[in-house]
Amino acid sequence: MNDMLEGFRPSLLCIEDPLTPGNDIGRGSYGAINVKDAFEFAYIIMVQAVNSTNQVQNDPNTNSLLGRIVRITDEVVNYRKWLRDVYRTQHCLNEEAKKS
Secondary structure, eight states: TTOOOOOOOOOOOBBBBBSSSOOTTTTTTHHHHHHHHHHHHHHHHHHHHHHHOTTTTTTTTOOHOOOOOOOOOOOHHHHHHHEEEHHHHHHHHHHHHHOO
């Protein structure tokens, strides 16, 4: 960091290139704040799950820890079902064609 150019503002994720002093190889990591926020959110959810006394919320049969962190919308679920149905049908047709 000491070798960086005058007036150069290091990026959020500043990684100085060991082969080229003054070169911040982390400057292209424009999504670093999103990654930080995602980990912060996951941490908060896990702490709440561990410290919660709410038995309904902590029921592993209804709410998995991963399911609380990674949210899947109904739209995604329906799209996955559609894909499965389409490719299952195509696979069955291909298998029948091979037998003929």
